[in-house]
Structures are given as structure tokens and as C-alpha cells.
Amino acid sequence: MLAFSHLTATASDRAAERTRALAGAPPAVLVDGLSKRFRLPHQQYHTLKERALHPFASRRYEELHALEDISIEVARGEFFGIVGRNGSGKSTLLKCLAGIYSADQGRVEVSGRLSPFIELGVGFHPEMTARENVINNAIMLGLTRKQARTRFDQVIEFAELEEFVDLRLKNYSSGMTVRLAFAVAVQVDADVLLVDEVLAVGDASFQQKCFDQFERLKSEGRTILFVTHDMASVRRFCDRAMLIDRGRIVDVSDPASISSEYREINFGAVAHGDQVAESGGQARILDGWCSEPGSDERIDEHMQGRRCIASMDVQFDEAVEDPSFAITFRNNMRHTIFVARSDTHGPTGHFEAGERVVVSFAFDNWLAPSRYTLTPSLAVAGSVAREDDVAELEVTAAHRSGGVIDPPYEVEVTRT
């Protein structure tokens, strides 16, 4: 936030102005009956020669319904998530909203200025220095050259790349490039931002900065439409989210329900595959999360040494005897660091078909500071249900020991 300290004054003015304008304001984004089809010819000709050689060739084609009858309203200042599996149409939707693809039916209305990019670092040129790229990129975003020059220092400071401003971009690491791209992108002077999958980049501390920027944009009353697979960031940022599958809206709801629906869609897809025998169909894991004792609030960040509760939400579809529950913590190297299991604490008892339970494991958090993912699993008489990486937990600490766990210990030096 420091980098923007002298911007925040104008920003809060603007936020106030926006709030005043909010009363009775139209939605920031209105999508009404949007449909988009792609034609997939049976036989496609890519050259004039082929076209000329096959003048009577069939011009039949199949239509791929990439989007069908999508209608949504996004209020001003809302952080709206769009989630769905690969090929579900979410990126096509974003491109239609951005005016990069033309819609076949329906209309899109946007109040205020729309950010022109849907991805970071568009137009970056590897042969040019960071300085030139920042100025060019800012102009492409819609700033004037003068504005771009005055904001240049903030951009570089935010990206923490002061020493490398005159280095050509081709010599940058991918992480540095992304930092630079993000730093320029948050300078955009738009009311509605379209963002395709950007948060999955950068190290943990830079991601934190990005999140802070999203909070700032939100507090300024800007509207963000955000396409992602990452349910943790949907739950963390979005006010509302939309689940889209095969070009149709499945649901528009609060982030928690959307992320569990998304998981069900994915889980359903898996269940039709070869993992049927494995999951057995006796029980499903709907969700997993962390919290602190005495609070229902889900957390994705936790201070080392405090007590932590990891929970999983399970739906039984058949009557089950003595299932075994577990939650596996993996660090960002994908090493299994900690497994909390119920079978070490004795039998769990009998569960009826249709019953839904939350299983919680409470533990003192002595994990080393890092980003962990939670994978809940459930074993019933030889078959296993598992949901990989349903939640994330960032463990913070004052010190780093270098190990993977930091249990409390005493030090004693004895002379012999």
C-alpha cells in the first residue's frame, strides 16, 4: 500500500464520489441473453488453393454453443467470480464482455470505463527495457504518455524492480515480468476490470500485495470480474460468483456455495471416469477449510503456535460403518507434511444414507511458515474418496527455522 500512499487521497475522494453516485445507479455490468456460437466446418479450407480445388465441397458445419443465454447483473463495487471447468465458456464470456469477440445474440452493457486488457503483460516486448515496456503498456491501458511517465516510479516501486528498470525484458525471470505487468495493470483508470486467472502467479509475498491492491480497487468502488479455477481465491475475494458449465449458467450465488458446486461438478466428472471403483459412491467430500477455535469464520492465514482447526464436510449417500477421515497438509513443494487421521483415535461409528457431517481436527500449529494445501479424504472398507487441494492455509511466523516443522523446544548447553 505504501507505494500508493499519495494516490489514496484522490482514491478515497473518488470512492466517496462513487458512493454518492451509487444511489439508484445502474448495474456496472449487465449481460442480457448473451449467446455465442463458433462454427466448426466439417472440412476446413485454409488456403485459396484448397477453396478453388473444392468449389462444391460441403459447406456444412457444426455449431459449437460456447455460450447460451447468459444473463447476469454485477453491481458497482462488486468482486464477481466466474468459475467453471476448462472449456466451459468462461474465457469466451470474458472476451464477449471485453468486446474482443462479437456476441451472436443478446447484449452487454457496461457503466463507466472498461479496462481494455483481459490478461497481464499483453503487448510486452522482450527486446525492450522495462522502462519502455511500462510506458507502452500504460498507454495501451489508456493512460496518456504524460500520465504514464508520472506514474512510472510508483509502478517500479510496487514491482520492487528499481535495480532492473533498464534491463531488457527478455532477461527478466517470468516472476519479475508478472510483477511488472501487475504493477502496470493496477494503474488502469477503469471502472470495470476484467481479469483472467492472474492470481496464480508470483511468490507468496507478492501475491499478498496483489490481494491488497484488489482490496484497494474494491474499496474505490471499482467492479472486478474475475475468471479462475482457484476456489481459494474465489472464497477469499469474491462477493458473488457464477458457475458456468458447457456454456450455460449453473448458478449465481455466494462464493462458498459456488465453490462447493464447482467441486461437485468436478467430482461428478471424475466419478464417471476410472476412479469410480476408488470413490465407491458411498460418500462425497463437499468441502474442506481451516478455522480457529471459537469462530466459524474460515481462515486462509494462520499464525504459527496458535491452535488451528481443519474441517471437512461429508455427505453420505449410503449407510456406512466406521469410515476413516483424514486431512493431508502438503506444502508448496507438494511434500506431505502433516496428516490428521481419525483412525488413530478409534472407531467413528455408523452413518445413515443422506446424513451430512462436519469432521474437525484441532491441533497446535507448529508447521513451518509456508503455503499449505488441504486434501480431505475418506476411507470406507477399502474404497477411498478424496478431494485434492480444496483449501489453502498460509502459515506465518516471526522467524524461519529452515525446517518443515517448528515444535516448541528448550535449549541447554552442558559443559562436560
Add this chain to the structure above:
Amino acid sequence: MSGRLRPANVGGPFAFGDDFRRFWALTWTLATTDFKVRFFGSALGYLWSLVRPLLLFGVLFIVFTKVIRFGGGVEHYPVYLLFSLVLFFYFAETAAGGVVSLVNRENLLRKMRFPRMVIPLSVALTALFNLGMNLIAVLVFALASGVYPRWSWLQVPILVAVLTTLAVGLAMLLSALYVRYRDISPIWEVVQQLLFYGSPILYVLSFVPDNFEKAMLANPLAVVLTQMRHAVIDPEAPSVFEAIGPNVRLLIPMGIVVGVFLLGLWVFKRETPRIAENL
């Protein structure tokens, strides 16, 4: 503020848009970026930009003046040869660079909302920068060869404008078609070769038999080069108005220029909504 926040329809992709300042800023930025990267990337950048026309000029100069003694009858033939080569290179860079421009900028077109026409126009602008650089070399060479400035040199911007209109028209037309048909590029290369030999670059128009001369002036490039010879190099040489006979015949080459431009504009605007998805 409230005016800014009124809901507005987001249409599909557009060719020009209604924000001229942004259109120009983008065109300028893309063109200068290309220009910088190509010619200021290395220490000898400017020299490299001259190497291509100068090398070809050197070869042709030796072949036509020393080996087959062809240019003897033409006043300041070397200057004419260099100037027409530079003009043809400008034309070719805009048109041929334009053909592949949309496909080369695929990433931008699929990830960003901006007026599509920026892409071929930025290619033309980069070529115009190059022309400016090359004209410095032509000027030095002309002065050294004893061709001195005259008021009629002021016709040069008009000739460049005619050339630009034709080249930009072709760039719009071919870039939009190239997205659909990938053999447009080799086809255009052949056409460009034909134009190179079919236009009075290596020779001058007055060498051509009379009845051919009139027919060749249907080619806009021939009109531009013939007038250039009269206006810049040798006032004794026939102007295009003298060469073409009845001046009403000038409507043919000018009609081609305007026709190609309008056709290019129409095709490009028609293809605009689907460029990003057909790439």
C-alpha cells in the same frame, strides 16, 4: 462523472472506434516500438536499415551502368534508380508487412480491446519512418551527383501520399484475407515481383515502346515514378501529364488507387468482428 457512468453497449470488435486520441496513441506506440526494436537495437541500427536498399542498388547500378551500359541515355540514372528503389521498398514494406500484421499481432488481438485498424496502420507508419530515414540517404546521394533542390520537389509528399493510399489499401485488404487464407502471403510475393519488373524502376518509361507506355501508366506505381523523375531528377523528362496523352486517362491509375483503398476498407471492416476468433 455521472456522464461517464451511464450504461453503454459493449459491441463487438470495431475497426476505428470513436476515440481518435486513443487510436492515434496506439498506432504511434506500436509503430515506434517496431521501429526502435528493429533499428536502434544495435549500434549500427541506422546503417542496417540502409543496407538492404543500398546493396540492391549497388548490384543493379553495376549491372546496368557498367556491364550492359543501359542507363547511359538517362540523365542522373543512378539517382533515379536509388530513389525509385527506395519508394518501391516503402510500398512493399507497407503492403507485405501489412499482409502478415494481424496474424503476427495475434496475442494483442485476442487479449485486448482496441480498434483493429491500428494494426495495419502501425505497419504503414513504421514503413513511413523508414522511408524518412532512407530519403536522407537519397538526398545526400542526389546532391553529391549534382541534382539540386527545385520547387518541384514539393511534389514528393503528394507522390508519397498516393503511394501510401495504395499500399494501405492493400495492407487492409490482404491482412484481413490472410487471416482466412494462408496462401495470400506467397501469392502476394509473386505479385510484388511482377510489380517490381512491371514498374519503371530499373528502366524509365520513355524506353518503353509508345503504345506500351500508355498502357503501363495504368499502373499507379508507374505514374508515381514517372512524375518523380520529372519533378525531382530531370525537368526535361516528360511529366506524367505529357506521357499519358489525354489527361482523362489519369483516371484509370487514380481510380485503381482509390478503388483498392475503398475495397480494402470495406473488406477489413466486414471482417473486423471475426478477426480475433478466426486467428
